[in-house]
Amino acid sequence: MPDVSSRPHREDVSIRQRIAENPGPALGWLAGALLLFALEAGAVVHFVTGLFGSPVELPTLLSRELIPNNGYQTPSGAWQETFLGLPAAYAWALRVVLVYAYSFVWMYWLWRGYLVFRENYRYADWTPRDDMIDRLRGHRWGQFGAIIVFAFVVMALFAPALGPTTVERTISNPYSHSIEYYNDQGQLENITVGSANLDSRSQGTPQQNVGPMQYDQFGRFHPFGTLPSGKDMFTFMASGARISLFIGLSAIIVSGLIAAAFALLTAYYKGLVDLGVVIVGDSIMSLPRLLFVILLTVVLSGTWIAEIYSGAVILALIFAGTGWPFLWRSVRGPAMQVSEQEWIDAAKSFGQKPRVTMRKHMAPYILGYLLVYASMSLGGIVIAVAGLSFLGLGINPPTPEWGRAVDIGQSYVTTASWHISFIPGVMIVLVVTAFNALGDGIRDAIDPQSETGEGEGNEAAAATGGGA
Amino acid sequence: MSRWQYFAKRLLLSIPVLLFGTSITFLVIRAGPLDPVSAILGPQGDPQAYNTIRRQLGLNQPLWQQYIDYMVNMFTFNLGQSWVLQPDTSVYSLVLGYAPRTIWLGFWSVLIAIFIGIPLGFYAGLNPNTFSDYFASFGGIVWRAMPNFWLAVILMSVLSQSEKFFFGFDWQTFLYSTNVTGPPPLPDPIWKLFTNPDQFVRALKKIAPAALVLGSASMGNEMRIGRTAVLETINSNFIETAKAKGVPPRSLVWKHIFRNALIPLVPIITGEAFILIGGSVLVETVFDISGIGFLFFQAVKNGDMPLTGSLMFIFIVLVVLINIVQDLLYTIIDPRVGYEGGA
Numbered sequence: 075m076p077d078v079s080s081r082p083h084r085e086d087v088s089i090r091q092r093i094a095e096n097p098g099p100a101l102g103w104l105a106g107a108l109l110l111f112a113l114e115a116g117a118v119v120h121f122v123t124g125l126f127g128s129p130v131e132l133p134t135l136l137s138r139e140l141i142p143n144n145g146y147q148t149p150s151g152a153w154q155e156t157f158l159g160l161p162a163a164y165a166w167a168l169r170v171v172l173v174y175a176y177s178f179v180w181m182y183w184l185w186r187g188y189l190v191f192r193e194n195y196r197y198a199d200w201t202p203r204d205d206m207i208d209r210l211r212g213h214r215w216g217q218f219g220a221i222i223v224f225a226f227v228v229m230a231l232f233a234p235a236l237g238p239t240t241v242e243r244t245i246s247n248p249y250s251h252s253i254e255y256y257n258d259q260g261q262l263e264n265i266t267v268g269s270a271n272l273d274s275r276s277q278g279t280p281q282q283n284v285g286p287m288q289y290d291q292f293g294r295f296h297p298f299g300t301l302p303s304g305k306d307m308f309t310f311m312a313s314g315a316r317i318s319l320f321i322g323l324s325a326i327i328v329s330g331l332i333a334a335a336f337a338l339l340t341a342y343y344k345g346l347v348d349l350g351v352v353i354v355g356d357s358i359m360s361l362p363r364l365l366f367v368i369l370l371t372v373v374l375s376g377t378w379i380a381e382i383y384s385g386a387v388i389l390a391l392i393f394a395g396t397g398w399p400f401l402w403r404s405v406r407g408p409a410m411q412v413s414e415q416e417w418i419d420a421a422k423s424f425g426q427k428p429r430v431t432m433r434k435h436m437a438p439y440i441l442g443y444l445l446v447y448a449s450m451s452l453g454g455i456v457i458a459v460a461g462l463s464f465l466g467l468g469i470n471p472p473t474p475e476w477g478r479a480v481d482i483g484q485s486y487v488t489t490a491s492w493h494i495s496f497i498p499g500v501m502i503v504l505v506v507t508a509f510n511a512l513g514d515g516i517r518d519a520i521d522p523q524s525e526t527g528e529g530e531g532n533e534a535a536a537a538t539g540g541g542a
Numbered sequence: 543m544s545r546w547q548y549f550a551k552r553l554l555l556s557i558p559v560l561l562f563g564t565s566i567t568f569l570v571i572r573a574g575p576l577d578p579v580s581a582i583l584g585p586q587g588d589p590q591a592y593n594t595i596r597r598q599l600g601l602n603q604p605l606w607q608q609y610i611d612y613m614v615n616m617f618t619f620n621l622g623q624s625w626v627l628q629p630d631t632s633v634y635s636l637v638l639g640y641a642p643r644t645i646w647l648g649f650w651s652v653l654i655a656i657f658i659g660i661p662l663g664f665y666a667g668l669n670p671n672t673f674s675d676y677f678a679s680f681g682g683i684v685w686r687a688m689p690n691f692w693l694a695v696i697l698m699s700v701l702s703q704s705e706k707f708f709f710g711f712d713w714q715t716f717l718y719s720t721n722v723t724g725p726p727p728l729p730d731p732i733w734k735l736f737t738n739p740d741q742f743v744r745a746l747k748k749i750a751p752a753a754l755v756l757g758s759a760s761m762g763n764e765m766r767i768g769r770t771a772v773l774e775t776i777n778s779n780f781i782e783t784a785k786a787k788g789v790p791p792r793s794l795v796w797k798h799i800f801r802n803a804l805i806p807l808v809p810i811i812t813g814e815a816f817i818l819i820g821g822s823v824l825v826e827t828v829f830d831i832s833g834i835g836f837l838f839f840q841a842v843k844n845g846d847m848p849l850t851g852s853l854m855f856i857f858i859v860l861v862v863l864i865n866i867v868q869d870l871l872y873t874i875i876d877p878r879v880g881y882e883g884g885a
Binding site for chain 2: 352353354356357358359360361362363364365366368369370372373374376377453457460461464465477480484485487488495496498499502503506507510538
């Protein structure tokens, strides 16, 4: 036991100094994190260099190059060019399992990191956050949400590695790529992906349909079946998940920042500032949201910003611009509450700068509420983006978006190709329900009284299909 | 602050909201990169005609002049004409032509949601933690998360081949022979709907699937909130007191529990109106009901600015009105209004 009194008080030492004093656990954790990162560093390098030009290829653990599932079946039934000669479906499934296992290990490692911090570097033995985490651990409904959200986020992050094929090969540029297969005469034949797709279309008849978990005649495995154009639907969905998550997250982050800033300012200064924001917010809320978003999407469709990431950036900005008053409304109450507390008065009379007071004494209190409503509205954005693509607006084709798959499959719902419309809809329902459930979980964790207190206010905040 | 003072404050606040909302619409439509002249002329218009039309429409005037004209026109309810979609038709006649179908749709979607959602929620709340409660609660959660457009697509397809899915029950020939999609057959003078039961049932059958879809989200919401509200009321002290006093169970449920549980449902029911204004676009598109949402969508897609602006103004007025009605209801029902702060 070192002599505590001879050193500055633990609370006054910055986290960096605390780690410098006892680097062991932190270094151990960091080494593990680096090891985990190194396995997938190639994918990150690929992505970053891809933003500035032609991407750099590096060996990566969880890539389709290392565990290929695109091969062909010889007449004797053996598989060529797939991973270890496994059937295409198993090779693909193996890759999916590995990707999820890898992500799970990451999750576990981050949790370990938090524990390391808690045990070795945090000055307080106990903080209210510990209780929140304990409550979240007993919240089955919230955990259900967290698991689905985790699955969705991993699907979006690893979209290129998860699909049985890539967007480039099957959707955007199918005639520049080719595959090999054994034709009816038993000869190895080369065919472009585009021509192969023409024979693997899902057109509603049992003869012309590739359903979920089926092979087409070229030995390509389609976990979700194919689209009416013969393109692989799982690849489409994974890539669509990425764009949905991108729009949802960036819109929520931007509108969350605006909402938090306004909530703090209005709660701190009250009076005219509050009135001004109320009027601006109410005016934006008085425009029917979906119709206004449709209007903005059409009006801004010709601008340069609508070209970035197939229109995802402009959509995110539109949703942020129209969505912040809803978030602000929901954190305004808690912000007002905290601004009435004695410690705010104390901070004011100490002569603390308003900015510091808001950041240090008010922001932490509303952050939890913001998280709850952000999680719940994220589902609404996913639905609205899908609704826009369903109408043919928003994300420019051919970039995949879930709503477009629903649109494409409309006329096949009662036929053999039911999967085209059905699967995206079920996935939207799952993701939206999961974000709502996660929001419920966080709410009960930060505010255990809310279940009996003001539950109905939060109920209404949950995202519903009514938005689109 | 008394209840009516609170209400007056809300009423006063709606004026700047109306002004500001309309200004935002103007900004988006006129100051945005949308060019209505080329929308009228098509891609190969000659510059001569282009300039003529531009002058006719007043687009060569400075922006502030256009802004003042627009605001004055809107607030004197001089809503102008359509330029592109149906040239030279006044916005009024277009709205009168399209709105009845949307109102018919909205009316039934509100009603279906209320009559299914609230009783289910109250039932679940009165029998908490039973199998039927879990079934209803879970059903409500999933049901409201379903995107309207997807539900509409699925329902439309299933109903058009209902004999395959419902053991020979054929929706299309049920009662009256109709297609699943298409506008509801509303009689020409609209009041015939109420004098002629045949017309009424025919129009109702046609709108029912779309109304069910449009009401789905609110139905789920009403169920969830009805359940929570009943549970909360049951566990509150005044119910205990009433029980101890010997109030009979029937009057306990109807007089003490239901009336109080209805309060949190008010904003949900009025809030449905927003969904009807905004969400009807997709449902109307799928079910091919040429209503007001469909009209708005077409106007936006074809660059028909004046029609878009006028429709948006109508929507803003409607939303503000609904908000006032909601505040009024609150003021009447809940005596605590105005005491909890919040503007």
